[in-house]
Amino acid sequence: MQRLFAVWFLLWVILTAEQASALTLLSPLPDQVVREYVKISIPIKELPPDFIASKDEAPDKGRPFLTLYIGEEGQENFVAAISGDAGIVKGDIVTFYWDSKAPYRDPKDPKVERYYKDGRYTLRVQLHDSFGKVMDSAEVSFLLRNKIPRSNPAPAVWLFNRLAYGESHTYRVRAFVQVFETVGVGKSSGIGLPILGGLGLTSDCKVSLRVEDVRPDGIYMLRLKMGEEGFVSSFGKRVRLFQPGEPTPELYRLVDKFGNVIKRNMFSRQAKYSITDILPVLPRFGVKEGDSWPSKCNLKVEGITDTIPLTGTSLLDSFEWQNGRECAKILSSWTGSSAIAIDNGRIRSTDSTINANAITYFAYKTGKLVRSEITLEFPAIILPGAGQLEGAEGAGVITQPYSELTSPVSPTVPEPMMEEPVGPYTGRRTSSYPTPSTAPSTEYGTGVEMSKKGVVQIRVVMQLEK
Structure with missing residues (x-):
């Protein structure tokens, strides 16, 4: 009985340790409605010290990085790999942005660009070390709403450029x-x-x-x-x-x-x-x-x-x-x-x-x-x-x-402009x-x-x- 209790206790310690080490996503929140550029915020303390490079660090030095996977639950697609340089640090939080309207590619058909439609998706953020090994991860479900709600049936619209003098x-x-x-x-x-x-x-x-x-x-x-x-x-x-x-x-x-x-x-x-x-x-x-x-x-x-x-x-x-x-x-x-x-x-x-x-x-x-x-x-x-x-x-x-x-084509040779004033441009024509x-x-x-x-x-x- 004591042996069985010890096994269960050890299993509980392992599970709670794994949960405690999971990344914390401050944004987006669960079931949050998002559009366009989606804000992804993580506490700096949960990232490795060398995730964000110092000013005097060699630019070619390998550093930890993040990868983003987005899709329906269990079918997330890779959309981006992000280094610390792409983050915006404010206080003790680092923030990244994902363009929800940018295309992504399916590895099975990499030539075709695909786009995310409005709906519910899962975001999985993975933290990798400098060798690419996954160190930690976090997931959150969100609602994508890029479309503008309109009445049904919706009226026709006129599309034309509205420009003013001097604009x-x-x-x-x-x-x-x-x-x-x-x-x-x-x-x-x-x-x-x-x-x-x-x-x-x-x-x-x-x-x-x-x-x-x-x-x-x-x-x-x-x-x-x-x-x-x-x-x-x-x-x-x-x-x-x-x-x-x-x-x-x-x-x-x-x-x-x-x-x-x-x-x-x-x-x-x-x-x-x-x-x-x-x-x-x-x-x-x-x-x-x-x-x-x-x-x-x-x-x-x-x-x-x-x-x-x-x-x-x-x-x-x-x-x-x-x-x-x-x-x-x-x-x-x-x-x-x-x-x-x-x-x-x-x-x-x-x-x-x-x-x-x-x-x-x-x-x-x-x-x-x-x-x-x-x-x-x-x-x-x-x-x-x-x-x-x-x-x-x-x-x-x-x-x-x-x-x-x-x-x-041969390089264009600069030519002198015509003498007569046929237009407002007064410079020389060059390549x-x-x-x-x-x-x-x-x-x-x-x-x-x-x-x-x-x-x-x-x-x-x-x-x-x-």
Whole structure:
């Protein structure tokens, strides 16, 4: 009897010790209703001392980290790995944020982006040591509510841009490139896991939009101008889009209130420049959820692609919260024709057809674009050496986009401006891209037997900043 009691006592000690060591989630609370960016708070005392790095610590030192799993109970999907650097420390609490509207991928089908719908989910937070071993974990159930409740049946809404003379906004445009390897042959072929470390290729720039004139029937003359601090990078190696003191692209565009471009570049002096479309094409009639309309977009990813004309249809999917605003969520499906080559020509599209899908959040009450997410996809040939850095910093990382598969575009030579005053721009016209410091390498060969087939995805995010 005493032996049996001792066994039960030992088991109780083990269980209570495990419960005591479990992480404490201060947020979200059980059954809490959340939306958009979900706050995840943990007491610092429950994390290892080296979880948050000190200022003088070597950046490459391995440290503990967190992983987040979210899904229906027992079917949680991995959504993020978080280091202490991503946390916000306030007092004795560290806080992280999970974007509930960001896509996630199922390991069984990694190419397809999936999204969380409104409903009940379980959040599991795991604490790992610097070697990846799970040290502790915690779970909580919450209710996701991103959609805006509407009456049933709901009335139709009119979607159009509401702009005033002198009004100005800044949009941040970021692009992320990911490469997937094609596996299998023929009908059994499919898309494998990401390769080249996701390539680590990104583009980041800002576009300012100012209303210079308001004309009858809701027609606007907009001035679009690229910011000076734009860059492209690969594995942390940055190349500026524009050199210090160099005039950045600027043009004047005529559009109507529904986002249709009437004249893409009003002055011949800026004819050489092109800037991606910012405003979405909206329907000329009231729409309800499920209604669709023809749309188009001239997309340019600075430092990565030339302008790609895309056409297709858009559909009003639902009404959701985005950045604290009531928005119409618009889904678009487009196709276009363009030849794309990146990474010094070592990753090249094999088909001129480009497929694109977009999610647009439009604040319909104020008539403002809040956010747009566009994903381009195309088959590609991946030559040996792709994704490898060469030479000095910035060398061999980024080249100009080019429209022919056989050879890259030559660097643009600055030209003097015309003498006649045909537009408001007074600077010199220069290249919109940095001059590549290395030409496409030939040492890797170009034979098909030395290359891989893959699929390239370019995700472009346009976000209203002010």
